[in-house]
């Protein structure tokens with residue numbers, strides 16, 4: 001097998017440039033006119049790597065209802081007062097195309113974010129992003145235009161400074177090192193990522209990056225909900241699990257306390273507990289910094305697993321079978 005590890009590493013090292021470019025694309029993009037006061041909800045349609053931006057947006061902004069639609073159809077409340085982003089890196093994902101058609105039928109305002117494919121052919125309200133990436137590594141291109149569009153519509157606060165802060169934190173050398181150290185702990189284990197509900201999007205993307213890059217099982221859950229069910233499952237067969245607690249300075253005291261107690265409870269019965277402390281001035285900076293580390297971690301885990309991090313043949317094969 002030929003390994004494309006150089007290419008993936010290069011993309012991770014240049015993630016900062018990606019976010020910078022995505023910021024420029026988003027600032028310049030021509031957005032359709034909306035009546036801001038009439039928008040009652042925001043929907044981000046997308047699957048897999050292309051849904052990650054929506055999940056971050058949902059974790060990030062609590063100013064307006066945001067729904068991440070990872071399905072063929074849309075909830076019944078989507079109508080002409082909805083702002084619907086259809087995100088598909090390839091532009092050819094069938095669930096996203098189906099949700100797109102439904103959003104158009106319901107006369108919602110639709111904006112497509114894609115590198116091409118059928119979505120680019122169909123939609124004139126288009127934020128075109130560069131080709132040549134695996135969708136999960138194109139997070140800058142799929143997330144920043146969502147964020148900046150909402151900020152340009154003044155549906156959320158201005159995000160220019162938080163984006164600049166975030167860019168400063170995407171330092172390849174230190175983040176790569178931290179990712180590698182974490183990968184060493186996770187090697188031969190089943191990673192389980194926990195965070196507060198506010199950071200759940202981040203924990204979920206850590207999980208999916210591990211699944212897609214390192215090609216191994218990984219899971220996630222969030223506080224306080226996991227204290228009411230999952231914690232009870234650490235009595236049996238938990239020695240293969242290595243827990244990564246994602247801790248953020250904005251976690252409220254009750255969550256901090258729960259994390260500490262949980263750590264003590266599962267320390268002996270699990271295969272280990274590590275902490276990943278988010279770093280950065282703004283929440284946005286802390287989220288992207290943590291995910292940059294997670295990208296490196298999943299990349300190094302793939303190399304330790306002797307697996308090429310880049311291709312996802314199982315996903316491709318499944319998509320091909322569905323077309324038959």
Ligand code: F6R
Pocket residue numbers: 047048049050051087088089090091092093096134135136137212312315
């Ligand atoms: C592959 C990946 C997948 C895709 C998903 C949807 O790298 O991350 O999760 O993102 O299958 O495809 P797109 O993003 O092209 O709509």
